[in-house]
Amino acid sequence: MSDNRDDSLYAVFSQVIRLHHQRVHMVLQKLGVYPGQPPLLFTLLKQDGQSQNHLAQKLSIKAATITVMLSRMERVGLIERRSDPNDQRISRVYLTDKGKKLCEDVRDALMTVDRECFSNFTLEEQLLLRRFFLQMQDNLVKVCCKNAE
Numbered sequence: 001m002s003d004n005r006d007d008s009l010y011a012v013f014s015q016v017i018r019l020h021h022q023r024v025h026m027v028l029q030k031l032g033v034y035p036g037q038p039p040l041l042f043t044l045l046k047q048d049g050q051s052q053n054h055l056a057q058k059l060s061i062k063a064a065t066i067t068v069m070l071s072r073m074e075r076v077g078l079i080e081r082r083s084d085p086n087d088q089r090i091s092r093v094y095l096t097d098k099g100k101k102l103c104e105d106v107r108d109a110l111m112t113v114d115r116e117c118f119s120n121f122t123l124e125e126q127l128l129l130r131r132f133f134l135q136m137q138d139n140l141v142k143v144c145c146k147n148a149e
Contacts, residue, residue: 020117027109031102032076036061038106040069044079044095045103051090052081078102 025035033041039059044050050058056066070093073079078099084090095103118126 020113023113023116024110027113028106031105031109033102033106034069034072036069037073038110040066040073041078041095041099041103041106044093045100048094049092051084051092053090055093073099
């Protein structure tokens with residue numbers, strides 16, 4: 001962020017992030033899905049019947065936030081909550097058939113955005129970009145973990 005020019009690496013990267021977010025929001029909106037819901041849908045698709053608390057921890061979101069998300073998804077028939085048969089204090093979350101179908105639609109929509117983003121990149125360029133993103137991720141994880149101590 002040492003450069004305030006509009007063509008600085010930071011500025012271009014920020015613009016790409018913003019445009020990607022807008023595009024994902026557009027395709028998800030057509031499906032009636034909020035941007036925070038796909039990770040929750042895919043987590044349940046991978047392992048149905050998780051507790052609300054476990055989902056909140058796994059997705060790194062607050063318990064109150066997961067409650068609001070689940071209520072919204074339950075209202076439109078994507079998930080259902082059931083009490084744990086062994087511990088009535090625990091609420092378990094299950095995808096409905098409608099929710100499972102929506103997972104396929106969301107995955108297809110996100111694959112479309114992926115193709116749009118990388119359509120004119122060679123495989124080698126994609127692999128190099130991936131390596132750069134992983135390196136950036138490592139850099140930020142180190143800084144975040146260091147500051148959290």
